[in-house]
Amino acid sequence: GENVEQHPSTLSVQEGDSAVIKCTYSDSASNYFPWYKQELGKGPQLIIDIRSNVGEKKDQRIAVTLNKTAKHFSLHITETQPEDSAVYFCAATTTNTGNQFYFGTGTSLTVIP
Amino acid sequence: NAGVTQTPKFQVLKTGQSMTLQCAQDMNHNSMYWYRQDPGMGLRLIYYSASEGTTDKGEVPNGYNVSRLNKREFSLRLESAAPSQTSVYFCASSGTGTGGQEQYFGPGTRLTVT
Numbered sequence: 001g002e003n004v005e006q007h008p009s010t011l012s013v014q015e016g017d018s019a020v021i022k023c024t025y026s027d028s029a030s031n032y033f034p035w036y037k038q039e040l041g042k043g044p045q046l047i048i049d050i051r052s053n054v055g056e057k058k059d060q061r062i063a064v065t066l067n068k069t070a071k072h073f074s075l076h077i078t079e080t081q082p083e084d085s086a087v088y089f090c091a092a093t094t095t096n097t098g099n100q101f102y103f104g105t106g107t108s109l110t111v112i113p
Numbered sequence: 114n115a116g117v118t119q120t121p122k123f124q125v126l127k128t129g130q131s132m133t134l135q136c137a138q139d140m141n142h143n144s145m146y147w148y149r150q151d152p153g154m155g156l157r158l159i160y161y162s163a164s165e166g167t168t169d170k171g172e173v174p175n176g177y178n179v180s181r182l183n184k185r186e187f188s189l190r191l192e193s194a195a196p197s198q199t200s201v202y203f204c205a206s207s208g209t210g211t212g213g214q215e216q217y218f219g220p221g222t223r224l225t226v227t
Contacts, residue, residue, distance in 0.1 A: 043219055103156045105155040
């Protein structure tokens with residue numbers, strides 16, 4: 001089955017700096033890659049996603065890039081703010097596996113004011 | 114449009130007791146999921162239902178049963194709770210096929226088994 005690895009497990013940045021979180025996947029059939037933000041005591045919230053026919057997607061201060069050849073995708077947050085502090089999860093899925101999602105182990109991001 | 118709802122929000126059980134966690138979605142999604150989240154361990158899939166009428170085991174199914182009651186509802190049952198099942202449980206749903214795979218999570222149920 002699919003295996004998703006996520007790095008780093010913790011990340012601290014100064015407010016205003018950029019943050020990058022990286023994930024790799026093993027199944028070349030995976031075709032959808034979402035990113036989730038989880039704040040303390042809440043459920044994961046979908047913040048951005050990318051499909052396998054696209055190399056990059058942006059939404060204001062966040063962007064995701066996908067390299068299908070190398071089987072890795074990354075989340076980029078620019079101009080970080082204290083409210084960006086949370087745990088971020090990447091995931092991969094393909095409709096070939098009954099829509100089962102495979103998650104990374106999470107990155108705890110702290111933005112220092 | 115409430116998205117994914119879960120009940121209860123909190124529950125305390127004694128070892129050996131049973132309970133059912135309820136989940137409902139109003140997004141007309143085909144697929145529904147149950148995950149557990151333990152400190153520092155990310156999300157682990159317990160069971161999922163790719164479509165109404167089907168259910169499949171995930172990574173950690175032992176000690177749990179599920180029922181896909183209809184397209185909207187997917188329940189998780191603990192027949193004989195154990196302390197190892199103390200966790201936060203999340204239900205999620207997603208569409209299927211091109212353009213419809215977004216997965217959305219409920220707010221979670223925090224379960225403590227003593």
